[in-house]
Every structure is written in C-alpha cells, then in structure tokens.
Amino acid sequence: HGYLVESGGGLVQAGGSLRLSCDSSGVFFFINVMAWYRQAPGKQRELVASVASGGYTNYTDSVKGRFTISRENDKNTLYLQMNRLKPEDTAVYYCFADTAIRDYWGQGTQVTVSS
16 A cells, blocks of 8 residues: 555546545645646646645646545545546546655556547
C-alpha cells in the first residue's frame, strides 16, 4: 500500500463522467493541500485542481465548470468528479499531497476519453 492510492480511472466516451478517488490514509502528517495533476503523452504534468485544508479550491481554466475537487478528511479521501469529459482530458491523473515534511505522489490512474 502506497502513501497515496488512486482509483476510478478508465475508458469513457466524450460527454461522459468519471469520479477519481485518492486514499491518503498512508500519509501520517497533516496535509495542507491536496491536488490532482495530469500528464498526457508528450506533454508536461499539469495541475488540474487543488483543495486546501480550509476548503479553498482552485481549477485550471480548461476544467472549470466540468470538474469538481473535494476531500473528506474523516475518510482520508480526495475526489475528482469529472463531467462532460472531452478527448483532450485523456491523461494519467496523479494525486498529490503537500505536508510540512514532504510532498507525496500517487502512482497515477489512466483516464481515456474516446471521441
């Protein structure tokens, strides 16, 4: 079991929905910010959305209005609800956690959106 474990990726048609989950129970330090990043083939890893411990959220422009990030601290779980998916959303999605001690990354989960 890794520090961050993602699940929920898969293949979906354009216009469909997926929900990603990230189990952070392996992280024993206080988590300040949790986030989802993604990396498409041949491209740099980019920030998709983040949520601070106080609840403040931030989204990259391309997903605003379609994706929703949330965290349930009592369940040590981070979510990314992805609606109205587009082929350009195809990427490996990574969970990220920032603590005062170090950063943590998940192993990634593949999201493929067919046109």
